Structures are given as structure tokens and as C-alpha cells.
Amino acid sequence: MDATPILQLNDIRLGYKHDHRMKVVVDGYTMQVPAGEIVCLLGPSGCGKTTVLRAIAGFEPVYAGQILLDGQVIAESGRMLEPEHRRIGMMFQDYALFPHLTIEQNVAFGLRKQSQQARKQRVDELLGLVRLSDLRDRYPHELSGGQQQRVALIRSLAPSPKLLLLDEAFSNLDTEIRQQLVVEVRSILKHSGISAILVTHNLEEAEAIADHIGTMKDGKLQGWRRMDRASGCH
Ligand SMILES: Nc1ncnc2c1ncn2[C@@H]1O[C@H](COP(=O)(O)OP(=O)(O)OP(=O)(O)O)[C@@H](O)[C@H]1O
Numbered sequence: 570m571d572a573t574p575i576l577q578l579n580d581i582r583l584g585y586k587h588d589h590r591m592k593v594v595v596d597g598y599t600m601q602v603p604a605g606e607i608v609c610l611l612g613p614s615g616c617g618k619t620t621v622l623r624a625i626a627g628f629e630p631v632y633a634g635q636i637l638l639d640g641q642v643i644a645e646s647g648r649m650l651e652p653e654h655r656r657i658g659m660m661f662q663d664y665a666l667f668p669h670l671t672i673e674q675n676v677a678f679g680l681r682k683q684s685q686q687a688r689k690q691r692v693d694e695l696l697g698l699v700r701l702s703d704l705r706d707r708y709p710h711e712l713s714g715g716q717q718q719r720v721a722l723i724r725s726l727a728p729s730p731k732l733l734l735l736d737e738a739f740s741n742l743d744t745e746i747r748q749q750l751v752v753e754v755r756s757i758l759k760h761s762g763i764s765a766i767l768v769t770h771n772l773e774e775a776e777a778i779a780d781h782i783g784t785m786k787d788g789k790l791q792g793w794r795r796m797d798r799a800s801g802c803h
Contacts, residue, residue, distance in 0.1 A: 573603065573604050574601035574602055574603055574604065574637075575602050575603070575604040575605075575638065575639055575731055575732055575764045576601065576602040576625065576636070576637070576638055576732055576764070576766070577600075577601050577602075577635075577636070577637040578598055578599055578600050578601075578621070578625070578634070578635075578636055579599055579634050579635045579636075579637070580597055580598070580599050580633065580634035580635075581595065581598050581599075581624065581631050581633065581634035581635070581636065582595065582596045582597070582598075582631070582632040582633035582634060583595040583596075583598070583617070583620050583621065583624050583629055583630075583631060583632065584620075584632060591632070593632075593788075594617045594620045594788050595617045595620055595621060595788040595789075596633075596788060597634075597789075598621065598634070598788070598789070598790065599634075599790075600783060600790060602732070602764050602766060603764070603780075603781075604764055605759075605762050605763075605764055606764055606780040606781065607755065607758060607759075607764070607765045607766075607767065607778055607779050607780050607781075608764075608765070608766050608767070608779060608780065608781045608782075608783065609766075609767045609768075609769060609774075609775040609778060609779035609781070609782045609783070610622075610766065610767070610768045610769075610783050610785055611769060611770065611771075611772060611775045611782055611783070611784050611785065612770070612784060612785030612786055613770065613786070614770065616785045616786055616787060616788060617785060617787075617788040618736075618768040618785055619736055619768060621768075621785075622734050622736050622766065622768055624636065624644065625657065625732075625734060625766070626652055626655070626657055626659055626734055627643070627644065627649055627650060627651060627652035627655050627657070628652060630644070630646075630649055631644040631645055631646060631649070632646055633646055634646075638655060638656070638657070638731060638732065639731055643655055656728070656729075656730050656731045656732075657730055657731065657732045657733075657734060658725035658726060658728070658730035658732070658733040658734070658763075659725055659733070659734045659735075659736075660718075660721050660722055660725045660733065660734070660735045660736075660738045661721075661735075661736045661737070661738060665721065666709040666717060666720055666721060666724070667709075668708065668709055668710065669708075670708075671705065671706050671707060671708055672696070672701065672704055672705050672706070672707055672708075672709070672712070672720050673692055673696070673705040673706065675709070675720055675724050676692045676695055676696065676720065676723055676724050676727055677691075677692050677727070678724060678727075679724065679725075679727050679728040680692070680727055680728060691727060692705075692727070695723035695726060695727060696723065698723065698757060698760075699719040699720075699722065699723055699753070699757070701716060701719060701720065701723075704716065713746075714741060714742050714743075714746070715742055715746040715749070715750055718738065718739065718741075718742065718750060719750070719753075721738075722738075722754060722757070726757070726761065726763065729763075730763065731763075731764070732763070732764050732765065732766070733758065733763050733764070733765040733766075734765070734766050734767075734768075735754075735765060735766070735767040735768065736768045737768060737769055737770075738754075738767070739751060739769075739771075739774060740769075740771075747774065748773075748777065751774055751777045751778050752777060752778075754778065755777070755778045767779065776796065779796055780795065780796055780798070781793055781794070781795055781796070782794045782796065
């Protein structure tokens with residue numbers, strides 16, 4: 570990985586404190602995400618994948634080492650930048666769309682500070698990207714699982730994050746829809762130049778979406794594989 574990194578994890582330690590005792594989950598963990606590239610963390614249940622993503626998002630503290638986003642330190646021991654100030658988007662397995670808001674309102678949610686016109690333009694563009702413009706006035710329960718996941722994706726992309734985190738984002742979907750959506754998400758991320766980290770236990774999914782696959786075991790990175798993609802496959 571030799572391009573300029575959008576994200577750097579330098580020798581970080583993560584864990585959980587209970588009753589003043591610390592359970593270390595990840596230690597001496599170092600990785601980089603090159604700008605515009607998609608990295609996948611693959612590994613068995615309990616190896617620490619979600620903990621790493623949660624620390625990058627700002628939901629778990631870093632007990633040693635540093636996390637840098639676009640060259641700026643966003644977390645180190647005793648210091649964390651709030652999640653809402655990190656410009657990191659997130660998309661998780663359970664969609665987490667707001668049930669009482671329409672599709673359009675869900676997508677616009679992170680754009681409240683923008684003018685009405687700018688917001689409308691961005692929402693129109695994103696709905697068009699995933700071909701859901703006709704369903705803008707529906708509520709989440711009126712959409713299929715695959716459609717809901719597309720809405721969750723564009724909602725997380727709406728504020729133009731520097732990095733998108735996807736935690737088992739496709740696990741709830743049928744195989745066929747999952748395969749289609751993975752290809753579509755890769756194309757959207759590449760088209761918008763957004764870097765991403767995806768966590769999964771599914772090798773096929775990792776190979777379909779990632780530029781680099783990191784294999785994790787017991788809180789450690791075992792190694793990296795660069796996917797060889799012919800040009801035009803993006
Ligand atoms: N809030 C918590 N308190 C204590 N231990 C936790 C907590 N959350 C996770 N752990 C432990 O940390 C370890 C890593 O969990 P993590 O969820 O990061 O793994 P994972 O690789 O994402 O697993 P999965 O694929 O099942 O989601 C596990 O041993 C887990 O039991």
C-alpha cells in the first residue's frame with residue numbers, strides 16, 4: 570500500500586474496561602487505507618473487526634498509539650475527536666433508517682445545515698444514483714431489504730464523508746441481492762472517490778468489493794492481499 574493514506578492506525582491498543590479491569594482486544598495494530606481505495610477486514614467472529622471500526626468512528630477510546638484521518642490525529646490515548654466531527658460515514662447491518670421519515674427525508678437527514686436548494690440537489694443526485702427517485706415519498710417499511718440498504722448507503726454518503734465504514738452491511742440480504750448490491754456499492758464508491766473499510770466474514774463479498782483484503786485473527790492482522798483488477802472493472 571503505497572498511495573497517500575486517508576486513514577492511518579499507528580500501533581493502536583483497543584479494549585473494554587469492566588470493573589476497573591481492562592480486556593485488551595487489539596494491540597500493536599497498524600494499518601493504512603490509501604485514498605480512494607476500498608479495504609476489507611476479513612476474519613472470524615470475535616477477532617476484533619468491529620472494535621477496530623468503532624474506534625475509527627469514535628465510539629471506543631484508543632489506549633495507545635494514534636489514529637490519523639487525512640493526516641490529522643483524531644484519536645490517541647486520553648484524546649478523542651467526537652464522532653460527529655470526524656467526517657466518517659457509517660453503514661451497518663440493520664440499516665438504521667428512521668422509520669417515521671420518508672426516504673427523501675432519511676437521505677436529507679445529515680444535510681440539515683445546508684440550504685434547502687443545495688439539500689434538494691444533493692438528495693436528487695443520490696436517489697438517481699441508486700435508481701430510487703420514484704420511491705422518495707415512501708417510508709422505509711414500504712421498501713425491500715435491498716432498497717433499504719441502498720437508501721442507507723446514500724444517506725451515509727450524503728454529507729460527503731472522507732471515509733465510509735461498512736460493518737457486515739450486506740449480511741441480512743439474500744445471496745443474489747447481496748452480490749448485485751456489492752458490485753453497485755463498489756461502483757458508487759469508486760465513482761465518488763470515497764475510501765471505505767468493510768468488515769465481513771464473507772470471502773466472496775470481500776473479493777467482490779475490495780482493493781485490499783486484510784485477514785485478522787485474535788486482534789492481529791495476519792497479512793494483506795491486493796486484489797488484481799483489470800482496468801474497467803471498477
Ligand atoms: N462492550 C464489550 N465489552 C466487553 N467485551 C467486548 C465488548 N464488545 C466486544 N467485546 C469483545 O471483544 C472481542 C472482539 O469483538 P468484536 O465485536 O470486535 O469482534 P468481531 O471480529 O467484529 O466479531 P463479529 O464478526 O462476531 O462481529 C470479543 O472477544 C468480544 O467478546
